[in-house]
Amino acid sequence: MRFLSGCHLRGEKLMSIQITSSFRGENIKGTLYLVPTPIGNLGDMSSRAISTLQDVDLIAAEDTRNTQKLLNHFEITTKQISFHEYNTNERIPQLIKKLQMGVDIAQVSDAGMPSISDPGSELVEACVNAQIRVVPIPGPNAALTALIASSLCPQPFLFYGFLSRKNTERRQELEELSAQRVSLIFYEAPHRLVKTLKSLSEILGAKRRIVLCRELTKRYEEFLRGTIAEAYEWANSSEIKGEFVLIVEGNPEPQQAQSQAILPLEEQVELLLKNENLKPNDAIKQVAKQNKLKKQVVYNKYHHLD
Structure with missing residues (x-):
């Protein structure tokens, strides 16, 4: 292992970079x-x-x-x-x-x-x-194997891996990704596929193109290509087997998605009530924490007190 050091002429802090040779x-x-x-x-x-x-x-x-x-x-x-x-x-x-x-x-x-x-x-x-x-x-590598056969734009891409299992956290992750113009790569287990596709449809848009890559390199390898809405319909009416790689097309209108991703506080509370079955006060507390606001601010917004 070697270290190369270099310093600037004006006496600034000595900078070092670590170099490791494999062979x-x-x-x-x-x-x-x-x-x-x-x-x-x-x-x-x-x-x-x-x-x-x-x-x-x-x-x-x-x-x-x-x-x-x-x-x-x-x-x-x-x-x-x-x-x-x-x-x-x-x-x-x-x-x-x-x-x-x-x-x-x-x-x-x-x-x-x-x-x-x-x-x-x-x-x-x-x-x-x-x-x-x-x-x-x-x-x-499953992600790259799926990407090169997906027919969607192979570069640039963003590999995300597994989305959160919790509805609220998964939706928040997708809202942050919704404006990305690059192809998105996710991994998903068969028993969570329907929920994930539903979240993708609601947040990224039902018309966005997607490729479901199933059982890669195995005997029953399949590529299912269509819109997110079509993929969700297929998943709801089929027996889901095998591990999946999902390749989702990037957003051609990121500015529009970014503005849609920032929901009003009262709508964020409503989503928690609907998806997480929380009590109103618990949902208000969670939204306040997520937005780094005082609980009273969210409470007033939700109950239209301001």
Whole structure:
């Protein structure tokens, strides 16, 4: 690991940039390898990913049982250790200690790229802070796989991942995204698809184009292309199976969407009453908090007292 330093002629603060080479120089510490795994089709596992998993000393896996099936298929005998969202705080110091002792570790999620809607980013940050080398291995990714086949504009795009499960928070997220002119990429589970499409229709607009990408790289891979309204109608009348990637077209009129996204306070309260089944005082309190206002201000607006 090397550091380049440069200073300005006028005596300003010394600036440093950290430079880490993946392949040059001696390294007495171990290396963290970020290894993507197939999102469905085992044929997408690269030879480099296989050799990396064979050569490292330890594999940090999101689900060791799921990863063991992959290891068995490719006859990889490397030991595993669990690393998931529920043991991150406990596990990171342990993994960093091993890396500092010279142990090479590969980190994998259940499918696709580590850190993309999966654990990993905190470990990468900890490694960088500890001056431990991090080497990414290219490979499968559901978002980009869906995007290039969607027929919607592939760049620029905004990858969002999973929207909130709570109606109010999901609507707020979409209101903030409604003015984006770039293609939007979401992940969604089958049992939440209908609710998400309903929110998309109400906030982004029923006529906005969308592509539902289902079971990517698997036997029943499908692309459903149409408007959000058509997608919502299909989801309401079909048996929903498989994991989905949603590609939504950008907004050609962002200024109009931005003005529509800012709802009057009384309408925000009404939405909470309708969608969250809250009591009026609880809804007023939540709207006040979201808008950084005093509760009395929202109370007066809602009850038309000002």
